[in-house]
Amino acid sequence: MKKVLVDLTVKEVLHVNANCVLLVMHSEEPLPMTLPGQFAELRVDNTPSVVLRRPISVHSFDAEKNEIGFLVQVVGDGTRWLASLKEGDKVNTLMPLGNGFTMPEKSGKRYLLVGGGVGSAPLYYLAQELKEIGCDFALLIGARSAKDLYRRDAYEALGRVEYTTEDGSLGERGYVTNHSMLAEKFDRIYTCGPKPMMLAVAKYARENGIECEVSLENKMACGLGACLCCVEDTKEGHRCVCTDGPVFSIDELKW
Amino acid sequence: MVKTNVKIGGLELKNPVLTASGTFGYGLEFADFVDLNKLGGFIVKGTTLNHREGNAYPRSAETPMGMLNAVGLQNKGVDYFAQNIYPQLKDLDTNVIVNVSGACIEDYVACAEKVAALDKIPAIELNISCPNVKQGGMAFGVMPASAAEVVSAVRKAYPKTLIVKLSPNVTDIAEIARAVEGAGADSVSLINTLLGMAIDSEKRRPILSTITGGMSGPAVKPIALRMVWQVAKAVKIPVVGIGGITNGADAVEFLLAGASAIEVGTANFMNPAVTGEIVDYIENYLVRHNMSSVDELIGALQV
Numbered sequence: 001m002k003k004v005l006v007d008l009t010v011k012e013v014l015h016v017n018a019n020c021v022l023l024v025m026h027s028e029e030p031l032p033m034t035l036p037g038q039f040a041e042l043r044v045d046n047t048p049s050v051v052l053r054r055p056i057s058v059h060s061f062d063a064e065k066n067e068i069g070f071l072v073q074v075v076g077d078g079t080r081w082l083a084s085l086k087e088g089d090k091v092n093t094l095m096p097l098g099n100g101f102t103m104p105e106k107s108g109k110r111y112l113l114v115g116g117g118v119g120s121a122p123l124y125y126l127a128q129e130l131k132e133i134g135c136d137f138a139l140l141i142g143a144r145s146a147k148d149l150y151r152r153d154a155y156e157a158l159g160r161v162e163y164t165t166e167d168g169s170l171g172e173r174g175y176v177t178n179h180s181m182l183a184e185k186f187d188r189i190y191t192c193g194p195k196p197m198m199l200a201v202a203k204y205a206r207e208n209g210i211e212c213e214v215s216l217e218n219k220m221a222c223g224l225g226a227c228l229c230c231v232e233d234t235k236e237g238h239r240c241v242c243t244d245g246p247v248f249s250i251d252e253l254k255w
Numbered sequence: 256m257v258k259t260n261v262k263i264g265g266l267e268l269k270n271p272v273l274t275a276s277g278t279f280g281y282g283l284e285f286a287d288f289v290d291l292n293k294l295g296g297f298i299v300k301g302t303t304l305n306h307r308e309g310n311a312y313p314r315s316a317e318t319p320m321g322m323l324n325a326v327g328l329q330n331k332g333v334d335y336f337a338q339n340i341y342p343q344l345k346d347l348d349t350n351v352i353v354n355v356s357g358a359c360i361e362d363y364v365a366c367a368e369k370v371a372a373l374d375k376i377p378a379i380e381l382n383i384s385c386p387n388v389k390q391g392g393m394a395f396g397v398m399p400a401s402a403a404e405v406v407s408a409v410r411k412a413y414p415k416t417l418i419v420k421l422s423p424n425v426t427d428i429a430e431i432a433r434a435v436e437g438a439g440a441d442s443v444s445l446i447n448t449l450l451g452m453a454i455d456s457e458k459r460r461p462i463l464s465t466i467t468g469g470m471s472g473p474a475v476k477p478i479a480l481r482m483v484w485q486v487a488k489a490v491k492i493p494v495v496g497i498g499g500i501t502n503g504a505d506a507v508e509f510l511l512a513g514a515s516a517i518e519v520g521t522a523n524f525m526n527p528a529v530t531g532e533i534v535d536y537i538e539n540y541l542v543r544h545n546m547s548s549v550d551e552l553i554g555a556l557q558v
Contacts, residue, residue, distance in 0.1 A: 003287045005528055043525070049319045051472050051525055094527065221315055221322065221524040226280030228300075228326045229315035237308050238329055 003094065003224070004032055010089045011067065016150035020073045020118055021083045022059065025091065027066045034061045034068065035100035036126035037215055037247045041223040042070070043092040044078040052221050053094060054078045055242070057122040057192070068095075071121035071150070097223045098246045101126055101190055101213055104135055109187035111137040114176050114201050116193020117148055122215060123192055124151070127158045138162065138186075140179055142197060146170035177204050186210055202250040212250045216241045257541040258548035259534075261295070261515050263493045264416040264441025266378045268295035268350060268516055271549060272506065272534050275497050275520030276301050276354035276380060276420075277326065279530075281340050282347075288528040295516060295534075296350030298380050299340070303356050304366040306332040311464040316453040321472025321499070322521060323451050325465040327388055328356050333369045345375040354420070356382040360408045367413040377415055381406065381440075384422030384447035386469045393447075396422040399434035410439035418495060421445040421486070423475075428482050429489035436490045444495035444518060445486060446479045472521040473499045480512050487513025487554060501525065503536020510537075513554040 008025035041053035060069035113123045139161040146169040163171025191201045192215040205212035218241040220230035225243030259270040274297040309329025357363035383396035419435045423446035448469025453462040479498020496514030501522040
C-alpha cells in the first residue's frame with residue numbers, strides 16, 4: 001500500500017472531553033485508502049522540544065469527502081500542540097501506516113470491541129466498517145469515570161454499547177473484564193486501550209478460546225519499519241509495531 | 256549544469272548525500288517518498304555476522320531537539336541480507352553501502368568478507384562506534400590502538416572502499432581518525448551517536464531498557480560540526496559528515512567544515528522525503544553562489 005506525505009487542513013476541532021480533542025482533517029488531494037486499525041504520523045511544528053512525529057490512530061475515515069479524524073489526548077508537548085490546532089491550520093501527515101484489524105467476511109459470527117479510555121479511538125472506525133458490512137457486533141468501553149468518555153452519542157449510534165467505570169458513574173462498576181456481557185458468546189474480540197487492560201482482555205480471550213486482536217502503541221520514531229525502535233517481543237522475536245502491527249493476534253504475542 | 260559528484264576513496268557518488276545507518280532501513284522503506292536513485296547512496300542497517308535480536312524495548316526516548324536510541328544492532332545477519340535484501344537493491348542506480356559491525360575482530364572480518372562477495376556493494380562502513388552493544392562496537396572505537404587493529408584486519412580482507420565510522424565518545428577524535436587512516440581506511444565518517452541518558456522522574460526509572468543510549472538529532476549538530484572540522488584538518492582521507500543534518504543548509508555547513516559527503520540520519524524520521532530535498536538544495540546552492548562544482552564547497556569555510 002503506497003504511503004503518502006500530505007498536508008491536511010484542520011476542518012473542525014471538537015473538544016470531546018477535558019483532555020481530548022477530535023481533529024477532523026481534510027485533504028485537497030484524494031487520500032489513500034486507510035483501514036480500521038491503521039494510523040498516521042502527524043508532524044508537530046513550532047515546538048523546540050519535539051522532533052518526532054506523533055503516531056495517532058485513525059478514528060474515522062471518509063474516502064468520498066477526503067476526511068480523516070484523529071482523537072488526540074494531551075499527554076505532552078506534541079499532543080498539546082496538536083490539541084491547540086485551529087480550523088484552517090495545516091498538519092503534515094504521513095499515512096496510512098501499519099496493518100489494521102483483520103476484517104471479517106460477512107458471516108454468522110459475533111464480534112466484541114473492547115476499548116479503554118481514549119484507546120477506544122480506532123474502534124469507532126472499526127465499528128463503522130463492521131456495521132457497513134452487516135456484522136453482528138457490540139462495543140464495551142471502560143474508563144475511570146463517565147467524564148473520561150467521549151462522543152458517546154456517536155458510538156451509540158453505531159450499535160449496542162456497554163460501559164464499565166471504575167467509580168461506577170456509568171454502566172457497571174469495575175473493569176471491562178468483569179462486565180456481565182462477557183457471559184454472551186463472542187467469536188472474536190478486538191481491543192485497544194491501556195496495556196494492563198489489553199493484557200487482561202487477552203487473558204480472558206485465551207482462557208475462553210476466543211480469537212483476539214490487540215492494537216499496540218509502543219513508542220516509535222520512523223513509522224516505516226526502518227529504525228526498529230518500537231519493537232514488541234513476539235514469538236518470532238522483536239517485530240516492529242509500526243509495520244508488523246500495530247494490530248497483533250494474541251497468538252503472535254508472548255502475552 | 257553544476258557538478259555535484261564527489262569521490263570517497265574509489266567510490267564515485269553522484270552527489271554528496273548519503274543516509275546514516277539505522278535510520279533508513281534498507282532504503283526500500285523510503286521508496287514512496289524518495290527516488291533512491293537520486294541519492295549519492297544509502298547506508299543500510301548495521302549488519303553483523305550472525306542474527307541479533309537487539310536490546311529490549313523501550314529502545315528510544317525523545318529528548319529536546321533529538322532522541323536517544325538503544326536498538327542494539329537488531330538485524331538478521333549478513334547471510335540473510337545477501338540472500339533476501341541484496342537482490343532487491345542490486346539493480347538500483349545508486350551506491351548501496353553496508354554498515355558492518357561485530358563483537359570481535361574475527362566477526363568483523365568474516366562479515367566484511369561476505370559483503371565483499373556482493374558485486375553491487377561498492378563499499379562498507381565499518382561501525383567501531385555503536386554505543387548500544389555490550390561487546391565490540393564502541394569498545395573498538397574509543398582507543399587508537401584497538402581502532403587501528405580492527406581496521407587493519409578488515410582492510411586485509413576487504414578490497415573495496417572502506418569507510419570507518421567514528422565515535423564522538425572519545426577525548427580526541429582526531430587521534431582516532433589518524434589511527435584508522437594509518438591502518439588503511441579509505442574514509443572516516445563521523446559522528447556516531449553521543450552516549451546519553453533519559454530518566455522518567457515520576458517513575459524514578461530510566462526510560463531506555465539499557466539505561467544509556469545513543470543521542471542523535473538536531474541537538475548534536477554543533478558537536479558533530481566541530482568534530483568534522485577537527486578531523487578534516489587531521490587526516491588526508493575524505494571525511495563523511497554526520498550529526499543532526501535536517502535540511503540542505505545543514506548539509507552545506509558540513510561540506511564547508513571539510514566533509515566530502517554527508518549522511519542524513521534522524522531527520523529521516525522527521526521528514527521521510529528529506530534526503531531528496533537536500534540533493535535539490537545543494538544543487539540550487541551551487542547555482543545561487545555561481546559555483547560550478549561541489550568541490551568548491553568542501554572545506555571552503557572562510558575563517
